[in-house]
Amino acid sequence: MDYDSAPEGKGAGPSKMSPDDLRKLGKKWCERIRAAEKREQDWMDEAEAAEKAYTVDTSSESRGEIPDFNILHSNVETIVPAIYNSTPSPDIRPRHNNRDEAGKLVSDLLERAIAVQIDDSRLDAEIEALAQDAFLAGRGVVRVKFDASEEPQPPMEMMDPNTGEITLMEQPAKVVGERVMFENVSWRDFRCGNAKRLQDLPWVAFRHCLTQEEAEKIDADLFDQQREGESYGDDDFDLDVWEIWCRETQSVYFVTDDGSKVLGVTGDPMGLSGFFPMALPVQPIRATGRIMPICPYTVYKSLAQELDQVTRRIRAITSGLKVVGFVAGPTGDLERLADQEDNTLVPIANLEGIAAVGGIDKAIMWWPVQHAILVLRELYVAREQVKQGIYEITGISDIIRGQGAASETATAQNIKTQWGSLRIKKMQRLIERQVRDLFVITAEIIAMHFSIETLQKMAGIEIPPEAQRLLQKPMDHYRIDVESDSTVRADATSQRQEKAEFLNASAQYFATMAPIAQSAPGAVGPMIEIFASFARSYSLGKSAEDAIEEMVKAAQETAKNPAPNPQQEAAKAAMQMEQDAQASKQKLETERLQFEVEKAKLDVQLKSADLDLRRDDQRLREAEADFNAVKVAAELDMEEDQQRAVKIGDAS
Numbered sequence: 001m002d003y004d005s006a007p008e009g010k011g012a013g014p015s016k017m018s019p020d021d022l023r024k025l026g027k028k029w030c031e032r033i034r035a036a037e038k039r040e041q042d043w044m045d046e047a048e049a050a051e052k053a054y055t056v057d058t059s060s061e062s063r064g065e066i067p068d069f070n071i072l073h074s075n076v077e078t079i080v081p082a083i084y085n086s087t088p089s090p091d092i093r094p095r096h097n098n099r100d101e102a103g104k105l106v107s108d109l110l111e112r113a114i115a116v117q118i119d120d121s122r123l124d125a126e127i128e129a130l131a132q133d134a135f136l137a138g139r140g141v142v143r144v145k146f147d148a149s150e151e152p153q154p155p156m157e158m159m160d161p162n163t164g165e166i167t168l169m170e171q172p173a174k175v176v177g178e179r180v181m182f183e184n185v186s187w188r189d190f191r192c193g194n195a196k197r198l199q200d201l202p203w204v205a206f207r208h209c210l211t212q213e214e215a216e217k218i219d220a221d222l223f224d225q226q227r228e229g230e231s232y233g234d235d236d237f238d239l240d241v242w243e244i245w246c247r248e249t250q251s252v253y254f255v256t257d258d259g260s261k262v263l264g265v266t267g268d269p270m271g272l273s274g275f276f277p278m279a280l281p282v283q284p285i286r287a288t289g290r291i292m293p294i295c296p297y298t299v300y301k302s303l304a305q306e307l308d309q310v311t312r313r314i315r316a317i318t319s320g321l322k323v324v325g326f327v328a329g330p331t332g333d334l335e336r337l338a339d340q341e342d343n344t345l346v347p348i349a350n351l352e353g354i355a356a357v358g359g360i361d362k363a364i365m366w367w368p369v370q371h372a373i374l375v376l377r378e379l380y381v382a383r384e385q386v387k388q389g390i391y392e393i394t395g396i397s398d399i400i401r402g403q404g405a406a407s408e409t410a411t412a413q414n415i416k417t418q419w420g421s422l423r424i425k426k427m428q429r430l431i432e433r434q435v436r437d438l439f440v441i442t443a444e445i446i447a448m449h450f451s452i453e454t455l456q457k458m459a460g461i462e463i464p465p466e467a468q469r470l471l472q473k474p475m476d477h478y479r480i481d482v483e484s485d486s487t488v489r490a491d492a493t494s495q496r497q498e499k500a501e502f503l504n505a506s507a508q509y510f511a512t513m514a515p516i517a518q519s520a521p522g523a524v525g526p527m528i529e530i531f532a533s534f535a536r537s538y539s540l541g542k543s544a545e546d547a548i549e550e551m552v553k554a555a556q557e558t559a560k561n562p563a564p565n566p567q568q569e570a571a572k573a574a575m576q577m578e579q580d581a582q583a584s585k586q587k588l589e590t591e592r593l594q595f596e597v598e599k600a601k602l603d604v605q606l607k608s609a610d611l612d613l614r615r616d617d618q619r620l621r622e623a624e625a626d627f628n629a630v631k632v633a634a635e636l637d638m639e640e641d642q643q644r645a646v647k648i649g650d651a652s
Helices: 019-039 041-055 060-065 071-083 101-121 123-136 212-218 220-227 301-320 332-338 351-356 370-394 410-420 422-449 452-459 465-471 492-519 521-535 542-560 566-651
Strands: 090-094 141-151 156-159 166-169 174-185 190-192 203-211 238-246 251-256 262-267 325-327 364-366 478-482
Touching (some): 019 203, 041 071, 071 123, 071 370, 071 422, 090 101, 101 465, 101 478, 123 141, 203 212, 212 262, 301 370
Antiparallel strands (some): 141 174, 156 166, 238 251, 251 262, 325 364
16 A cells, blocks of 8 residues: 555644654664563564474474474364355345345345455465464464556646746546455464453554565654664565554554664554554453463463374384294394295295294294283373374364264264364354454545445446435445355255255244144244344354345234235225126116106107298298299289280281
């Protein structure tokens, strides 16, 4: 991460501090780190000895620590795969309102983004290293880093509204390539302040071995200023630097191991709710009220030493078990006989003399090994008893190691598996909590520092504005966890058996409850709640758990609006049908009466119209008769006029 670009917060920047202040600051932190080392020196010596025994360090100064029977290596190699052997899966859900679509979208988005970070950052390797440090030395630490690169943006044209002049304005660089990285911190390179609880640590520190170039990148001017006048020889040197995170000042300090130089001071770089860029250290053995780690090897070291002593005695006695004997006189023929292959006849010169003394058994006096064999048998028994004592202390039963006696019944082995694995499960929960806390930190970094473009590319979904606003809210709105048993790969056969058992038990439960649900529909809600509580005892996976939760919600909704009684509904329906039939009949009768009235009115109107028509027809006939009379009279007048005209013509 580019710490130089981070806000300063409460911490004063290096450029604001005088050289004297920087020297005092470096000396103060150097004294605190030395005090932490002194406080934990006994534990660190024990952890160092355990690691040398585990790695079979054959250097001369540590030769005395190398075990003859390396039970420590066996135990660590057994425990670590048993407590972590599978890539964890994040399980993120809205804490309160599960029906909030935007909240559900954000939780899915964070799940996908964290899954991408897990794949890109090799989280598996870092958690395995943490588990090995925890169960070998007594403390395991994984820190989280945020890394991003900046992409320069082209200048933007700006026009002056008064003059109309166009100028180029520099744009801030665009942050691209954001990613979260996980890093296991060796127990040697971690220090912390004193407290009664790990949650109350005042400061934590991580040691780095930096080259001059890397040290200068923290603050080049300050680095040159503080090394002025000092001779380093060539420029290719390594420098031990402590990166110190102080909760009180909310600042991060970079100080050389000797406290002579402060290479940088910056404010809170990531703005995490817990400030520290790490989850709580994993310490398998802890005492209440103290944070001092305890090396697990120390708990059974005396038994391990006893085991080594017995093994050395077994080796010494085994090396002395030789078939040798004494013979009187020349031994040439007998030596040749001892060196021959099977089915070989060897001539012996003094066969009569050997036979005279009672044969070869009498001629040779063998070295007595019977007593050594008896002691060797007892030593092997004693070694097994010491090993069993170590397994009882560490909780590694024979069934967990894949061993079992042929005489044991399956029930006996199941009991040993169930109860012998309780301590292993406790250790598994330690790793699960560590991974969960790392997921919380990762979710906070993603929400605060990742761009929307990066998130959309990672998740492959469009992020609406409402979901973008939810990303800015604190992560306590979401329940961030590790999917059940995802850090430990369970046996496939046992998984199938557990699921089959769940399905059979579910079928029996619902078959038993079906009559009750039919007679009392209001009992469906409590019945489903009982089933959900029963289902939670199985490791079904997130999808099945979500489906069961949806079933519970549906049952609750049904309980709020219970279904009516079928018989009552049938009676109501029949009554409604009868009422509808009566209403229809009454309506038809009313319509018939209205039709009769309308028909009578139409008949009266029709008769009146017929009478009017007859009257009109009579008047028409009378008019026609009048017209015909007038016509006849007119025709007569015309004939008379014609006759008069003829007469006048004849007269003339």
